[in-house]
Amino acid sequence: MKPRRSPWFDWMVLPTIVILAFVIGYPIVRTFVLSTQNYKVLSGLPATGVGFSNYQQLYHDPVFWQSLRNTAVYTFGSVVVAVIIGLALALLTEHMAGPWRYIRTVLLTPWAVPLIVVAFLFRYMFDQDSGVVNALLRDLGLIHSNVHWLTSSTWAMPTVMLANIWTAVPFFFLVFTASLTSVPTDVVEAARVDRAGTWSMIGRIKLPYLLGPAMIAVLIMVINNFNDFAKIWAMTQGGPAYSTTTLVVYVYQLAFSSFNMGYASAIGVVWLLLLMIFAVFYVRLLQRASR
Amino acid sequence: MLHPGSLNESKPTRGRTRRSISVLTVAGVLALLAAACGSSSPKSSNSGQGTTPSAQHPVTITFANWADAETATRPGIEATISQFEATHPGIKVVSQPISFTDIGHTLILRQQSGNPPDVAELSGNDTFAVAATGALAPLDSYLKSGVYNAKALSEGTYKGQVVALPWNSNPPGLWYNKTLMTQAGLDPNSPPATITQLMTDLATIKAKEPGVLPLGIDTTNRSFALAVDWPWMKTFGATPFSGSNATANTPQMQAFLGFMQTLAQKGYITANHKIGYYRPLAAQNKVAFVWDQPVLQGVVQSTNHETDAQFFANWGVTTLPTGPAGQASTVDEGHQLVIFNHSAQKKADWEFINWLASDPSAVTGYTIKYESSLPTLANPSPQIQSQINTPILQAFTNKILPTVIQLPYGPNFSSAYTPIMAGVQSAVTSSTSPASIAANIQSGLQNAFK
CATH class of the missing domain: 3.40.190.10 (Periplasmic binding protein-like II)
Structure with missing residues (x-):
């Protein structure tokens, strides 16, 4: 017998709805309203409605398009590399036993380091004059003059991505390690009996079991990278030029350097819509996984 | 008779949809109400001068500055503030350290949210960006002629009013x-x-x-x-x-x-x-x-x-x-001192910033000693004159300062x-x-x- 429902219980969620409306709903609605206004704080003038002209300006703004490209490169580039390294490490350490199993703990430590510490750590390591990376490469004879890791338009993005990958790898390593334990032993045994080789075992037996968790982990990390501000700002402040300016950095510059709130909000709305696409995929995957 | 709950159970999808729409509507209305209540206009200013500070009516000044955020100048500014408090028993100064790079936009945001300090240290474009929001109190009524260098004062003038007191001159x-x-x-x-x-x-x-x-x-x-x-x-x-x-x-x-x-x-x-x-x-x-x-x-x-x-x-x-x-x-790019309109004790604020920028002990004990920079006084005392009589400060005074342009x-x-x-x-x-x-x-x- 199904329990009787009382409509009164539905109203119990009202406090939560009110809090969510203020904490999440208000900023979203306010951002959208601001995106249709010309509101420059430093002008001293009140906001005036301009319809969709901020969006038209955005369409013709080369910095917006460059920051969108940078966001895509940073987000997906970091995830792809981190997934591959995380998977490789999970497979390599899968059967480690005895004292060797502590290697797994060591591999997880980058995840425990605060993001801002990671940013400064990599900034000092990759400093062109006093960084350990250039010193090491010079000692090994691989370079003859210092590489401008963070101050060259070519190298700044890969260097920032490297810092991001370093922090993301343990997350994927953890997800894959946990997922590997869920691969049924009898399936693995059966494959062994059928004389499946290492690559066949990984490709045909283990990877299919890892696919579901991997998709969810990838989406979490994509959303995480899409919003990443601290690492980029602390390492390069979006420079040199606009070479590491992502959408979130560009919004920050417009909102808190130029105080052009209307235009910054228009970019914020686009950013929100893109994030929502990922969020919808994420929720769908979670729903599918829970069935 | 059908109970609403049983109706929901008999039509689960329609019921869920209806509930979802209700919840979303409530959330949307609340968010819209909140957004409508959000104000983009600057907060009203308080033009009150405040009571004259005394030991019987002590006042507290909040002082946002980067001097207290930098290792090289922190001991100096802390000692200088202590010295001011010792000589002005009715005024207590609470220093709020903010980094040089962040102070401009931090103060604009604090002004917009109605929480500015009473007094702040600013420089360059930050002074004018904050002034553009209408946050700064004009200082003309407090200024006595002949105390400060006219050129330095003009660098703190916005829309015809002096809004920033020159603390020091700092040209590269x-x-x-x-x-x-x-x-x-x-x-x-x-x-x-x-x-x-x-x-x-x-x-x-x-x-x-x-x-x-x-x-x-x-x-x-x-x-x-x-x-x-x-x-x-x-x-x-x-x-x-x-x-x-x-x-x-x-x-x-x-x-x-x-x-x-x-x-x-x-x-x-x-x-x-x-x-x-x-x-x-x-x-x-x-x-x-x-x-x-x-x-x-x-x-x-x-x-x-x-x-x-x-x-x-x-x-x-x-x-x-x-x-x-x-x-x-x-x-x-000299450092300037500003008073916010919001402050309720502008007399005490002025007393503090004027002392910092002109008192011989503050100028020699902090401006020259810790900032290694030039005072902005029209007629520096012999004590100050003797301290700025160095090859470096003389080069700045006689060769570099005359080439200053306004941006x-x-x-x-x-x-x-x-x-x-x-x-x-x-x-x-x-x-x-x-x-x-x-x-x-x-x-x-x-x-x-x-």
Whole structure:
């Protein structure tokens, strides 16, 4: 017998709805309203409605398009590399036993380091004059003059991505390690009996079991990278030029350097819509996984 | 009779949809109400003067500043504040340390949210950006004529009213390391006077002193960097914008960008570093020329503990080398003190900032001792005169300060610095042609001024 429902219980969620409306709903609605206004704080003038002209300006703004490209490169580039390294490490350490199993703990430590510490750590390591990376490469004879890791338009993005990958790898390593334990032993045994080789075992037996968790982990990390501000700002402040300016950095510059709130909000709305696409995929995957 | 619950159970999908719509509607209405209540207008100002502070009616002043956020100046400002409190028993000062880079936008946000400090230390464009929000109290009624240098006062004037009291003068000049010049075979008493001579000297330093950075110049993307780089642009005749007109796509600007590109390509400068990056290098004799403010002396001596005599033997300072435009210039990025309209005790605020900027013990004990910078007094006392009678401060007073120009500070400067400095960074970190970079700066400025 199904329990009787009382409509009164539905109203119990009202406090939560009110809090969510203020904490999440208000900023979203306010951002959208601001995106249709010309509101420059430093002008001293009140906001005036301009319809969709901020969006038209955005369409013709080369910095917006460059920051969108940078966001895509940073987000997906970091995830792809981190997934591959995380998977490789999970497979390599899968059967480690005895004292060797502590290697797994060591591999997880980058995840425990605060993001801002990671940013400064990599900034000092990759400093062109006093960084350990250039010193090491010079000692090994691989370079003859210092590489401008963070101050060259070519190298700044890969260097920032490297810092991001370093922090993301343990997350994927953890997800894959946990997922590997869920691969049924009898399936693995059966494959062994059928004389499946290492690559066949990984490709045909283990990877299919890892696919579901991997998709969810990838989406979490994509959303995480899409919003990443601290690492980029602390390492390069979006420079040199606009070479590491992502959408979130560009919004920050417009909102808190130029105080052009209307235009910054228009970019914020686009950013929100893109994030929502990922969020919808994420929720769908979670729903599918829970069935 | 059907119970609503059983109706839901019989039509689960419709019921769920209806509930979802109700919930979303409630949330949406609440969010819209909240958004409608959100105000974008500045908070009303409080023009009250406040009661006269006394031991019976003590007041507390909140003082936002970066002096207390920097290692080199923290002991000095803390001692100075303590000294003020000791001599003014009715006033207590609560220091709020905020980094130099963050103080401008932090105070604008605090003003917008109705939580500004009473008094703050500002500089350069930050003063005018905060003033543009209507946050700063005019100081004209408090000022007595003849106390402060008229030129320094004019640099704190916004829309005809003095809104910022000049605390010190801090123009950048071209510092040259005499020891390194001598080691490289250059005459330490003949610093470069023209851009051509500068390039020759940089080439010599680069060739003879491989571990030394030839020139330190700020190329970060921030308003301070545009301000201190502006004289370099001007030496090539470039003015990237005027009013709300973008004027960056000119042969003069291309010449400046080409010059910066050459400096970087030849390894004479490093890109994307703040002015403060070069100060520890200067303390280690690792940089030959630096475009920096008088405060360099204080930072160097607090780092390497050189005596004044050793420092003066090692370093000299001169005006910016002249280029095609023919005239040297600089900007006074002096520190200023402001009072917020919001403050309820402006008399006490004024007493504090006026004391900081003019009292001989504060000027000698902090401005000169810790900031190594010049006071802004019209007639400094003999005690102050004797302290600024050093080769460095005399060079700043007699040679560099007369070349100070005023920059177009204000909201447009706040919008302009990102596209301009991004262009400068592009020049020093890529091989993109100066013509193309100038065109990009131009379109970036046009976009920013819309």
